Amino acid sequence: MIPFTGKQLQLIQLLMNRSSPVAFEELSQLLEAGRRSVYYIVNKTNEVLQMNALEPVFCKRGAGYYLKEEQKQRLSELLKNEKKLLSEVLTPQQRVSFLICCMIYPKSVIHVEDIMQLLKCSRNTVFSDLKNVKEQLKAYGLELRIDLKNGYGVEGKAFNKRAVLLYFLKQLLNEVDVHTLPFLDMEQVDDYYDRLLKISSEREHEYRKDNLLSIACMLSIIRDSPEQYDFSLMELRDLCETQELDLIDRYFQELNVHERLYLALHLLGSKASRELNPQDDEHDIRIFELSSRLVESFERTACVSFDDKNDLINSIYMHLKLSMYYNRLGIQVVNPLIDEIQKQYTDIYMITQLVCEDLRDLFQMPIMDSEIAYLTMHFGGHLKQGVRCYDEIRILVVCPSGISTSTLLKREIEGLYANVRVVDTASLDHVQDYEQQVDFIVSTIDVKSEVPVIQVHPILTREDKARIASMMMLNFDCYEINNEKLGGLFSIIAAYVKDTDMDALKRDVLAYLNHGNSFVGIRDQAHIGxxxxxxxxxxxxxxxxxxxxxxxxxxxxxxxxxxxxxxxxxxxxxxxxxxxxxxxxxxxxxxxxxxxxxxxxxxxxxxxxxxxxxxxxxxxxxxxxxxxxxxxxxxxxxxxxxxxxxxxxxxxxxxxxxxxxxxxxxxxxxxxxxx
Missing domain, CATH: 3.40.930.10 (Mannitol-specific EII; Chain A)
Known part of the structure; x- marks a missing residue:
């Protein structure tokens, strides 16, 4: 269903509860709107009704506005599944993302009054949001256009506009139901999304579905734009060699050549495991120098030192090289863990943000919050740990989300317990290579293994930590938690259980843990302020x-x-x-x-x-x-x-x-x- 915004929904609910027409004056009073605003609300409501294949609001001369009984029944069924009002769902930053997506390729003229009605916000709130929109667009070399006749819009290069559109679409779709976004033609979005899923099926589901949905939404927005995307010879060479372009030629025949190439780029960028790799070029030296400067600046600013400094520089270099390559191609990769990083690693994130701001001129791309979150993960994953002095427990980390996520998860696990060593971080395909070398596995995905497995979130929650502690308590001769050295529980239980029953007991207990349960509780670590x-x-x-x-x-x-x-x-x-x-x-x-x-x-x-x-x-x-x-x-x-x-x-x-x-x-x- 195409959703109604605040005043529109208020009008619909008002008319549904009346058995007789509502006079214009009464309607104006109940909606707390002037004469012109009431006409505007009715017209916009009729547009949404039409998009939902419903008849418009009827007006009887001398009596007022009303809905037919058939309309009321249809609307009642539709509104049962209606989400919260868009204005109640969006945070201030989400409103900025929403406005940017609306204004880059607007379907109709947008004025302040339209935004006020759409988001149910005051004029002052709208102006405050537009100020933030202007600042965020400026970071991408774009300008917010203000025209009394043509309303609000965005001016700049097509490359930048599309990159910004996709970036903010991804952010918005992470937290808002796609069906609540009135600037989208959902019939067309669904059509594009279905075709993209068919391509994904032929490629054995290599693409992330959330990225495919973002691409479908973007295609729906830019389809009528006369702007074309220009490709370099390097990009054309890479694209023409891909299977993605062959599939797009088959499923999206109505798109022109430029748009097919552009779509191929984004399919490559949405793969769970990246295959479009940048070639060495003249930018590499500058990227390596930037990586070195970032690490040195972080050390000075945070008053820390990295023992594996060269490894960290190389990790950041490889990350920035890929990020800058994707930026040149217009591919926007949004960090799915950005909220967790900002919340659980606030101190490291803010220091990283400060370092990036100081070195902003050396970056060859805009530095958005998502990129800062990725760098935070690299820095956080390489900070020093305390000295270990207990019997070592060996853990394998399985995490397909990338180097930065794996490194941070490794550090979190080793930082929890004094006697833990993460042997390695591996992909699902290589788990069997380590089964004889580890005591148990911590994974962010489902893993089938003869070794005990604990499935966790990419950023450990308190419950994740409790399950890891429970696993350690059950399976090993000793472990260190809360500064106490305890015996392994299984070794105690073994004295009271028959040998023939012990394997079954272990299997059942491990299954209990794998289903998200734990035997011990973990308190959140207090930060020194x-x-x-x-x-x-x-x-x-x-x-x-x-x-x-x-x-x-x-x-x-x-x-x-x-x-x-x-x-x-x-x-x-x-x-x-x-x-x-x-x-x-x-x-x-x-x-x-x-x-x-x-x-x-x-x-x-x-x-x-x-x-x-x-x-x-x-x-x-x-x-x-x-x-x-x-x-x-x-x-x-x-x-x-x-x-x-x-x-x-x-x-x-x-x-x-x-x-x-x-x-x-x-x-x-x-x-x-x-x-």
């Missing part, structure tokens, strides 16, 4: 802090006096700024000075110096709020750094700190903000 380590004694408020070197030394004094750091740590912080410039600056005159643990950090600590006058670190960069951060480990401080980043982006909070005259007042404001 800014207020956990910043005391009143570590806060100083001064009128002027002197030079930038004086500022670092003064801010470090509370940590020095308490033995948290030593003087060599202070000298290293100054040396790093001398060597790399004011990289410690975040935003709004907030900075975080830090160094690696080996230079004299004995434990986790934080101090803050507030200077009423600016301290310049170079000709343009000034600081008024300087944090000094230390951590004897390598990742305990990341959430603290995340909260400082939040502080640096809150002009309201910084204005409150400006008025403080003592450490007690500063701490009180921070407690109000972060408690």
């Amino acid at each position: 800014l207020l956990d380590i910043l005391s009143e004694e570590n806060i100083q408020v001064v009128e002027h802090a002197g030079s930038w070197k004086d500022m670092i030394q003064t801010a470090s004094r509370p940590l020095l006096n308490r033995g948290i750091i030593q003087s060599s740590y202070v000298q290293e912080m100054i040396h790093l700024v001398d060597e790399y410039g004011p990289y410690i600056l975040l935003a709004n005159a907030v900075a975080v000075a830090h160094a690696k643990p080996e230079h004299g950090a004995f434990r986790l600590g934080l101090s803050l110096l507030v200077s009423h006058e600016k301290v310049f670190f170079d000709e343009v960069s000034s600081v008024r709020y300087l944090f000094v951060l230390s951590d004897a480990a390598h990742d305990k401080h990341l959430n603290v750094l995340h909260e400082i980043l939040q502080l640096s982006r809150s002009s309201t909070l910084l204005q409150q700190l400006d008025a403080c005259s003592c450490a007690q007042e500063v701490l009180h404001i921070l407690q109000s903000a972060f408690s």
Whole structure:
């Protein structure tokens, strides 16, 4: 069914509940709409009724508007399956995605009033959304056009417009039912989708269905556009050698040659396992240099060091090379785990975002949230783990979602327990090669194996962690959890169960675990926050802090006096700024000075110096709020750094700190903000 928007649904429900016509004046009062708006709502409602193969609202002169009984029965059946109003479903970011998809290739003129009616939003909300639309389009070299006669639209290169359309369509379809999107011709979308599924069937279902649906929606939107996509000789050479183009020629004969080639590109980009590989070219050196810069900048900003730095650089290089190649072809790959990454790895995500913003000019493509999430997975997967001192348990990770997801999942599992080692990450085809080398398997997909298997989400949930803990408890002589060393449960049970029954018992218990159950509970790990380590004694408020070197030394004094750091740590912080410039600056005159643990950090600590006058670190960069951060480990401080980043982006909070005259007042404001 084509859905009704807010006022349209209100009108339909009103008329369905009346046995006699509703007068125009009463209708205007009940809909809280003026004369022109009522006519507009009725006309738009009739358009939706027509699209649903229903008769329009009837109007009887001198009496008012009404629906026939047959219409009411049909509508009643349709509305039983009606989703929530679109305006109630969409978040602010989803509204931006919705508007971009509407405006790139509009089917009709779009004015502010149309958006207000469509999304049931106020005029101010619409203008706020349009401002965000303009900013996000600018990142792709596109411009929001505003014309009193022709309404809103998007101007720019066809390549950019289609890439943006597909990117935001994918984001929208991840969370919104496709049938609730009024800018789509669902009859045509269903037709395209069915044909794409037939192609997928002939290719043994290599393509992800969500990507196929996005492509079907995009085809429906761009089908009447006169714009054509231009291909390079390199792209034509690659495409003409693919089976995808042969299938498209058979199933989409009505499309012109350009559109068939364009569709072939997106089918290749939607494969679960990528086969369209970029060739080496002159861009490779710049991509490798960017990868190195990203890793080095992340180390400095996050105050961490990577033992396998070269492996990380190579992983990011291969990822960026593929991403930039897809970008040149107009293929948009949206990270399906973006929400989980932003929620569970907020600290690493924000640091990655900051690093990418600093190096934005070196990227050869727009840096969207999805790409930042992929890079977050690479960085998170290579952060150091604690030292292991227990009997080793060997686990195989099976995850077909790509290198970044596999690496992050490996790190999560090894970080949970002191005695776990992930032997390798493998595809489904190679599981048998490892069965003699591992104690059990953790997989994101269904796996049939003689070795015990636990199926989990790509980002581990609390329930996933509990099932892994249960498996360890059952199958092994010892494991480490909650700082206690316990005997394996099966070895205890074996003393009370006949040998002939033990195999069956194990099989039934493992089946119980594989069905999502567990024997132990896992609490979410508490993150150390800014207020956990910043005391009143570590806060100083001064009128002027002197030079930038004086500022670092003064801010470090509370940590020095308490033995948290030593003087060599202070000298290293100054040396790093001398060597790399004011990289410690975040935003709004907030900075975080830090160094690696080996230079004299004995434990986790934080101090803050507030200077009423600016301290310049170079000709343009000034600081008024300087944090000094230390951590004897390598990742305990990341959430603290995340909260400082939040502080640096809150002009309201910084204005409150400006008025403080003592450490007690500063701490009180921070407690109000972060408690």
